[in-house]
Amino acid sequence: MAAFTVHTSAATSLYSPAGTAILLRSRSRAYPTTTTIRVSCSKTVVIGVAADSGCGKSTFMRRLTSVLGGGAESPRGGNPNSNTLVSDTATVICLDDYHSLDRAGRKAKGVTALDPRAHDFDLMYEQVRAIKEGRAVEKPVYNHVTGRLDPPELITPPEILVIKGLHPMYDERVRDLLDLSIYLDISNEVKFKWKVQRDMAERGHSLENIRASIEARKPDFDAYIEPQKQYADAVIEVLPTQLIPGPGDDEGKVLRVKLIMKEGVEHFAPVYLFDEGSTVNWIPCGRKLSCSYPGIRFAYGFGTYFGHEVSVVEMDGQFDKLDELIYVETHLSNLSTKFYGEVAQQMLKHADFPGSSNGTGLFQTIVGLKIRDLYEQIVARR
Amino acid sequence: MASTVASLSIPATTFAAADVLPRRKAASRIWFPVARRGGFAVRSTGPATPPDISDKLSESIKEAEATCADEKGTAECAAAWDNVEEISAAASHARDNLKENSDPLEKYCKDNPETDECRIYDN
Numbered sequence: 001m002a003a004f005t006v007h008t009s010a011a012t013s014l015y016s017p018a019g020t021a022i023l024l025r026s027r028s029r030a031y032p033t034t035t036t037i038r039v040s041c042s043k044t045v046v047i048g049v050a051a052d053s054g055c056g057k058s059t060f061m062r063r064l065t066s067v068l069g070g071g072a073e074s075p076r077g078g079n080p081n082s083n084t085l086v087s088d089t090a091t092v093i094c095l096d097d098y099h100s101l102d103r104a105g106r107k108a109k110g111v112t113a114l115d116p117r118a119h120d121f122d123l124m125y126e127q128v129r130a131i132k133e134g135r136a137v138e139k140p141v142y143n144h145v146t147g148r149l150d151p152p153e154l155i156t157p158p159e160i161l162v163i164k165g166l167h168p169m170y171d172e173r174v175r176d177l178l179d180l181s182i183y184l185d186i187s188n189e190v191k192f193k194w195k196v197q198r199d200m201a202e203r204g205h206s207l208e209n210i211r212a213s214i215e216a217r218k219p220d221f222d223a224y225i226e227p228q229k230q231y232a233d234a235v236i237e238v239l240p241t242q243l244i245p246g247p248g249d250d251e252g253k254v255l256r257v258k259l260i261m262k263e264g265v266e267h268f269a270p271v272y273l274f275d276e277g278s279t280v281n282w283i284p285c286g287r288k289l290s291c292s293y294p295g296i297r298f299a300y301g302f303g304t305y306f307g308h309e310v311s312v313v314e315m316d317g318q319f320d321k322l323d324e325l326i327y328v329e330t331h332l333s334n335l336s337t338k339f340y341g342e343v344a345q346q347m348l349k350h351a352d353f354p355g356s357s358n359g360t361g362l363f364q365t366i367v368g369l370k371i372r373d374l375y376e377q378i379v380a381r382r
Numbered sequence: 383m384a385s386t387v388a389s390l391s392i393p394a395t396t397f398a399a400a401d402v403l404p405r406r407k408a409a410s411r412i413w414f415p416v417a418r419r420g421g422f423a424v425r426s427t428g429p430a431t432p433p434d435i436s437d438k439l440s441e442s443i444k445e446a447e448a449t450c451a452d453e454k455g456t457a458e459c460a461a462a463w464d465n466v467e468e469i470s471a472a473a474s475h476a477r478d479n480l481k482e483n484s485d486p487l488e489k490y491c492k493d494n495p496e497t498d499e500c501r502i503y504d505n
Contacts, residue, residue: 053471054468054471054472054474054475055471055475056471056472056474056475056478056479057475057478066493071492071493071494103465103468106461106464106465107458107461107462107465109461110456110457110458110460110461111457111461112457112460112461112464113464113468114464144468144469144471144472144475145434145435145438145472145476147468195470198470198474199470199474202431202436202439202440202470202473203436203439203440204439204440204443204444205439205443205470209443209446209447209466212446212450212463213446213463213464213466213467213470216450216459216460216462216463216464217460217463217464217467219460220460220464349495349496
């Protein structure tokens with residue numbers, strides 16, 4: 001790319017951490033974007049997660065970092081409004097940091113944060129590639145409180161890098177860097193119920209406002225975010241439950257969750273129920289296991305999703321007790337657990353997290369185990 | 383306590399400023415449920431959003447409503463509501479952070495529930 005100029009150590013810059021060897025500048029940046037400091041020789045595993053929940057410790061990230069080991073905290077001594085989470089093995093980067101337009105800029109241009117025009121994909125690609133190759137980067141920080149871009153923070157290459165945001169799979173170059181990509185697909189009804197739960201306590205919010213907000217964002221969402229579904233290796237689709245007739249469940253607690261897994265992805269073996277490649281409809285509640293209303297229903301099958309072969313495991317209903325969890329885990333296969341009952345143990349460990357009693361928690365935990373398995377396979381292959 | 387004795391003689395009108403956040407002040411002075419000037423917003427009993435974010439949020443909602451009152455389907459309207467969504471998400475994360483950071487033991491136990499300090503006994 002013609003935009004780069006490579007300087008030797010004689011170059012000056014605004015930020016010069018000790019030991020800088022080479023400084024790369026990209027066009028029209030006010031601050032230097034990449035510093036090369038040799039940290040590790042092994043390549044970082046990069047996971048992409050597409051989710052519309054903003055930056056912060058979302059439940060999925062908490063479960064993931066728990067499975068991978070170690071608690072995730074903000075980088076020590078840095079910007080308190082940093083969106084990055086660092087744990088022993090993993091670093092989670094929020095893609096909002098690559099906004100090219102801050103809040104004022106977007107307002108002036110009439111552009112939403114969903115629009116790719118508000119993001120700097122070139123910088124995203126450079127930096128993710130640099131981290132993957134083992135070089136530390138100075139990543140910009142987008143402050144969600146002020147709505148402006150703050151001075152950059154240093155990110156050193158971790159063993160596992162998770163890039164979370166609205167557009168991890170939008171740019172083709174970034175997509176090629178991902179070892180595994182996940183898309184969290186929340187249906188509109190569930191999204192509305194969750195937002196009501198989240199926002200109703202706030203002054204000034206009302207049901208109409210929440211509905212208007214979702215409606216206004218929908219065109220951009222459908223145009224720019226939804227198409228990423230076709231590139232994802234795993235999609236967690238959250239739908240309203242079919243077990244409760246009518247508009248019964250108002251809080252969005254009982255859910256029907258599908259885990260759609262692409263076939264043929266390297267280091268990723270889809271989960272199955274009983275018999276791989278068959279179609280199964282299973283209600284575990286009966287003589288051996290007693291469940292409370294509305295019960296649990298599982299389904300497993302295969303099909304095509306945007307032209308790819310996929311396996312789909314689906315759970316509808318709610319877990320009520322530990323027995324149900326273990327019973328279900330016993331019958332699922334290819335979970336990549338290290339010992340019998342690991343899924344149940346992880347779910348219980350975080351029983352206070354949202355989704356711990358339904359398929360969202362279950363499938364998020366399973367995806368976390370799959371990521372761990374993928375990482376270990378890649379490391380073993382080196 | 384001297385402060386509570388003193389407040390018995392203070393007329394109710396001086397409570398008006400303090401009454402804006404009644405829950406916060408209630409612990410430190412006697413609070414007469416007599417004529418209160420001005421209403422106060424009913425707040426939920428969950429963790430409160432930090433006031434700066436909360437103010438930004440209500441401002442952005444008003445702005446979005448104003449922008450969209452004229453023409454509904456425009457890009458400005460979408461950008462305004464997207465702004466509201468962004469600030470709502472930030473407020474939600476700020477609330478979670480407050481809840482997390484209030485008690486260091488809770489915070490530690492959330493990440494390390496298997497340690498001895500965090501064991502819970504049911505019976």
